[in-house]
Amino acid sequence: MKVMNSPRSVELAITNQCNLRCRYCSHFSSAGDVDRDLPTDEWLSFFEELNFCRIMNVTLQGGEPFYRDDLPELIEGIVRNRMRFSILSNGTLIDDKIAAFLTATGRCDGVQVSIDGSTASTHDANRGKGSFQQAIAGIECLRKNGVNVSVRVTIHKQNVRDIEAIAKLLLDDLRIPNFSTNAASYMGLCRANAEMVQLTVEERSFAMESMLRLRTKYNGRVNATAGPLYEAECWLRMEKARRARSDGFSEAGYLTACRGFLSQLAIRADGVIVPCIQMPHVELGRINRDDFGMVWRDHPELNRLRERRAVPLSEFEFCQGCEYINYCTGGCPALAYTLTGVDFHPSPDACLKRFLEAGGKLPEEKILDGAKY
Amino acid sequence: MTNTDKPIANASIVLREEFDDWAILFDPDTGKAFGINPVSVFIWKHLDGTNTIDDILRELRINCDNVPEAAKNHIEEFIQDLVDRGYAEYNLAPA
Numbered sequence: 032m033k034v035m036n037s038p039r040s041v042e043l044a045i046t047n048q049c050n051l052r053c054r055y056c057s058h059f060s061s062a063g064d065v066d067r068d069l070p071t072d073e074w075l076s077f078f079e080e081l082n083f084c085r086i087m088n089v090t091l092q093g094g095e096p097f098y099r100d101d102l103p104e105l106i107e108g109i110v111r112n113r114m115r116f117s118i119l120s121n122g123t124l125i126d127d128k129i130a131a132f133l134t135a136t137g138r139c140d141g142v143q144v145s146i147d148g149s150t151a152s153t154h155d156a157n158r159g160k161g162s163f164q165q166a167i168a169g170i171e172c173l174r175k176n177g178v179n180v181s182v183r184v185t186i187h188k189q190n191v192r193d194i195e196a197i198a199k200l201l202l203d204d205l206r207i208p209n210f211s212t213n214a215a216s217y218m219g220l221c222r223a224n225a226e227m228v229q230l231t232v233e234e235r236s237f238a239m240e241s242m243l244r245l246r247t248k249y250n251g252r253v254n255a256t257a258g259p260l261y262e263a264e265c266w267l268r269m270e271k272a273r274r275a276r277s278d279g280f281s282e283a284g285y286l287t288a289c290r291g292f293l294s295q296l297a298i299r300a301d302g303v304i305v306p307c308i309q310m311p312h313v314e315l316g317r318i319n320r321d322d323f324g325m326v327w328r329d330h331p332e333l334n335r336l337r338e339r340r341a342v343p344l345s346e347f348e349f350c351q352g353c354e355y356i357n358y359c360t361g362g363c364p365a366l367a368y369t370l371t372g373v374d375f376h377p378s379p380d381a382c383l384k385r386f387l388e389a390g391g392k393l394p395e396e397k398i399l400d401g402a403k404y
Numbered sequence: 405m406t407n408t409d410k411p412i413a414n415a416s417i418v419l420r421e422e423f424d425d426w427a428i429l430f431d432p433d434t435g436k437a438f439g440i441n442p443v444s445v446f447i448w449k450h451l452d453g454t455n456t457i458d459d460i461l462r463e464l465r466i467n468c469d470n471v472p473e474a475a476k477n478h479i480e481e482f483i484q485d486l487v488d489r490g491y492a493e494y495n496l497a498p499a
Contacts, residue, residue: 036422087420087432
């Protein structure tokens, strides 16, 4: 398989620390929940190697990136080494000083802040008291200082009936250009709190329909690469193709859903190189000890994961007799691992057949057809 | 531009040679990037402020087969495009 000489982007979990403990956090209690953070100088040395490897962008995440007192120093190292950056944050620790600093670098692509409710009671239900007001203040602070802000809404049991009000808050009241959504997934702390936070089949059906309607109402300003909205779009197209007995979709019928192994790598807070921040159990090496470019090009485990794309779904007992097999790409490898214990397997969470057998209902197709985006 | 001007690449621009036959020039200050072919990569690597366009053309003819007659024009156009984008400038010869 043809692989680039180096990845274009790298995800950096610059800290294991966070001031919140959200019930569905994918980080804590995962293999990425490590017992130490790297000191400043180790990150700075590594940024020099990333420059050597011609990395274009890094995404700073954690934990909570703004928890680190030396964040400006780290960002200066990123800028010095010819990269751009973006940050994933809970928004609660952002003040004017750091927001002004981000703008002044000229290299910040944006800060993504998590907002999970239209009110404090909904947002704080799983993120902790006071976090809503702080996150909204963080967004306002970023915008006042000219930082590009995006918002991620994680859909869960406590906010699934609040989605329309969340869209109104973000798009009408706060005038955020758009927001993305996903769902509380079976990773990290969510595994222990699954019954409390994850959607039932009925709630998932409701979320798919209401989010598809919102997407149409707001002319594409609500989007997703995972979760109910993404599933609504994918699954409706799969159902339509099955009924019409259409030819299979491009790349479908194999474990091809994820292209991440071909474009990026990630670093845990302790400096361990991993294929993806959601697959922290797959240890490929350590920064400042192993050659980053060689890990990317030659590590047998990473190359094994890349070969996932050549594995036909028809090989799996799980997929036998499925009418959607030629339209399916197997879902997220990280979720496949947390749900089944193996990454060379379709993700049960992404299975349309299973969803329907459990009583799930797809939205009306005319909603998808009416979507303008 | 004169025959003695020596173009020099902007040091903040990143050349990413992604595959044998494909590379991109990335400007981290704007986030913009554009793809270039192997000949353009060869030229870019000679923009160190010590080579004139004639020097680069000579090196190109030594290292590549079937270099067309119009190659000098192509090199000039490519470098001018880089200058217009802010990716390179001319290291002017002393008067």
